[in-house]
């Protein structure tokens with residue numbers, strides 16, 4: 162049975178189900194989401210994210226929760242990923258209602274969690290390189306955002322303290338920065354915000370971080386939400402090892418085991434370069 166026939170059959174069996182035939186423009190807040198966005202006062206955040214590619218959502222949780230999150234990240238020092246598997250505090254963080262509302266606005270209803278990681282940057286930490294998080298996409302990037310990153314600032318974000326660096330409106334270029342642009346960082350600003358804020362940007366925005374000059378640690382939870390569509394229709398996870406054993410590397414590639422993504426042990430840094438390069442070819 163074709164997918165189209167399947168849909169017809171499903172809709173015929175479930176009269177209350179209404180198939181949508183239109184889609185929303187990237188900057189649109191859906192009618193269903195609007196009351197939540199208004200309740201949390203996030204209209205300006207949505208506008209800024211859509212136009213400049215970044216925004217800061219303040220007071221995402223209580224100060225007590227922020228401390229609990231910070232303490233847990235420090236316990237895991239120097240950081241790590243796969244954090245939903247490591248402590249329930251991270252599930253609470255990714256389920257923060259303001260973040261869920263922003264994610265639905267940016268990466269669509271039914272969005273997924275893609276990564277939950279953390280970093281601790283002490284005094285003297287150098288900058289990371291300028292990049293767009295849409296590393297899995299060739300340019301031009303699509304009109305709709307595929308990936309929303311949130312850096313939960315457990316500590317105050319200042320330039321001296323090594324906060325996130327962004328180039329506002331670089332999102333409209335819909336491509337990766339080239340080596341000269343990475344070196345120049347033209348138009349870069351520092352995101353500055355109080356603790357318990359989440360700096361958010363779309364997958365197209367060019368960003369990095371500033372070196373940390375001040376004493377103490379910058380403690381951040383890195384949360385990435387993604388659009389629901391980047392998955393296989395069928396899940397062969399349960400028999401993947403057997404299939405790969407029998408058929409080798411090309412089967413590993415087909416099952417997503419040849420690259421750094423969707424790994425049961427967290428991001429495969431040993432395969433990072435191959436994965437980023439494959440995605441651009």
Ligand SMILES: O=C(O)CCC(=O)C(=O)O
Nearest residue numbers: 294310324325369370383
């Ligand atoms: O550490 C930061 O401030 C930026 C992190 C970053 O580049 C990212 O999460 O993609």
